[in-house]
Amino acid sequence: MxxxxxxxxxxxxxxxxxxxxxxxxxxxxxxxxxxxxxxxxxxxxxxxxxxxxxxxxxxxxxxxxxxxxxxxxxxAPWWQRTGTHLLGLVLLALLFAGLHAFLGRRQSRRRRRLESVVAQRTEELREKNAELEQASREREQLLTQLAHQAHHDALTGLPNRRACDLFLESAVERAEDAGTPLCVALVDVDRFKPINDRYGHQAGDEVLAQVAAHLLASLQHPSVFVGRTGGEEFLVVLRDMAREEALPRLEQARMDIAAMRLASLGDDLACTISVGLVQQASGEKPDDLLRRADERLYEAKRSGRNRVVAG
CATH class of the missing domain: 2.60.40.10 (Immunoglobulins)
Structure with a gap:
């Protein structure tokens, strides 16, 4: 002015x-x-x-x-008046409220996105863990299968030569330590080569599988071990049994196999077994036991086959 x-x-x-x-x-x-x-x-x-x-x-x-x-x-100018101040406060409050709501919504969206990411990652981890667990189970199954294959005969399902050697060695040590009787028998299928030559190897494999099944069925006992050492030869270990108890069991197995017929091969094919049975002497090692059992087995062969020779 x-x-x-x-x-x-x-x-x-x-x-x-x-x-x-x-x-x-x-x-x-x-x-x-x-x-x-x-x-x-x-x-x-x-x-x-x-x-x-x-x-x-x-x-x-x-x-x-x-x-x-x-x-x-x-x-006062309009911007200094009380009403303007009040209006400004109201607008400022609304601005803060809007900003707070905006930030809250943005935080909520971020939280939902984070929860979604966490849920997705959790699901991925769960799937990965499931895959790892499945792979671990498959690995265990494979190891079990490989271990079984390493110690069992693929044709008969019986323990193989390696498993037979390990079991016999353990059984001999156990019998020595406990002072209990132990019998070992070698079983051989009679005239197996003519069967293979006449009917073929597939028929020979069926004969071996059937003989193994009948041996298991006839000699079924917690203390009896049956394994295939190779070819048409089988090993039977009878723990805690003296020769007098083992002999009738093997005789029964011999008769069961002699009565077996393989009609699936086209006619009434039969087969027999020869068995050499020995009882462990004090301090006798596994190789000595097998040697003596093998001698009794050949004695059974020379005596006409289809018999058990005990020594």
């Missing part, structure tokens, strides 16, 4: 001096040598009073010639 002021003197107009102030704005009176105008900017809101005094030179402001004043009511 601008304020113009002047004083009128007919007698000595050039001797007039002025001072003015805006209460609430100017700290003190401001002197001016002549009339004029003053401009104010950025006036504070509220009630203001502009005052001006005039005096003759020499100046004595305690006795001014005249004075004037103007009361002003300055309205």
């Amino acid at each position: 601008e304020v113009q002021f002047t004083g009128v003197s007919q007698r000595s107009p050039n001797s007039l001096r002025y001072r003015y102030r805006m209460q609430g704005v100017d700290r003190d009176w401001i002197e001016a040598a002549e009339s004029g105008q003053v401009a104010y900017t950025n006036l504070p809101a509220g009630t203001l009073r502009f005052e001006v005094q005039v005096a003759r030179a020499p100046v004595d402001w305690s006795r001014p010639v005249n004075q004037a004043q103007v009361e002003l009511q300055v309205e």
Whole structure:
């Protein structure tokens, strides 16, 4: 705002001096040598009073010639008004509420995405674990199968030569330590080569499988071990049995096999076995037992086959 002021003197107009102030704005009176105008900017809101005094030179402001004043009511600009402040607070609160809601929704979306990723990764891990467990089970099954194959005959399912040697060695040590009887028998299929030559190897394999099955069925006992040592020869280990008890068991097995018929080969094919049976002597080793059993086996062959010879 601008304020113009002047004083009128007919007698000595050039001797007039002025001072003015805006209460609430100017700290003190401001002197001016002549009339004029003053401009104010950025006036504070509220009630203001502009005052001006005039005096003759020499100046004595305690006795001014005249004075004037103007009361002003300055309205605050819209941005400084209480309503605007309240509206601003409301808008600011709404802004914060909206920002909070936006951040909350974004956080919720992130959490859902994270939960989805975690669930996906968990499912992938579960599938991987299931695959690893399945692979582990398959590996165990394969190892079990390989171990079985390493110690069992593929044709008859009986323990093979290696397993026979290990079992016989263990049985001999056990019998020596416990002082219990032990019998060993070697079983050989009679005239097996003519069967192979006449009916073929497939028929020979069936004969061996049937003989193995009948030996197991006839000699079924927790203390009896039956294995195939190779070709048409089988090993029978009878733990905790003396020769007197083992002999009738082997005789029964011999008779069962002699009564066996293989009608699937086209006619009533029969076969017999020869058996050499020995009982372990004190301190006798596995090789010695097998040698003596083999001697009894050949004795059975020389005596006409289809018999058990005990020694």
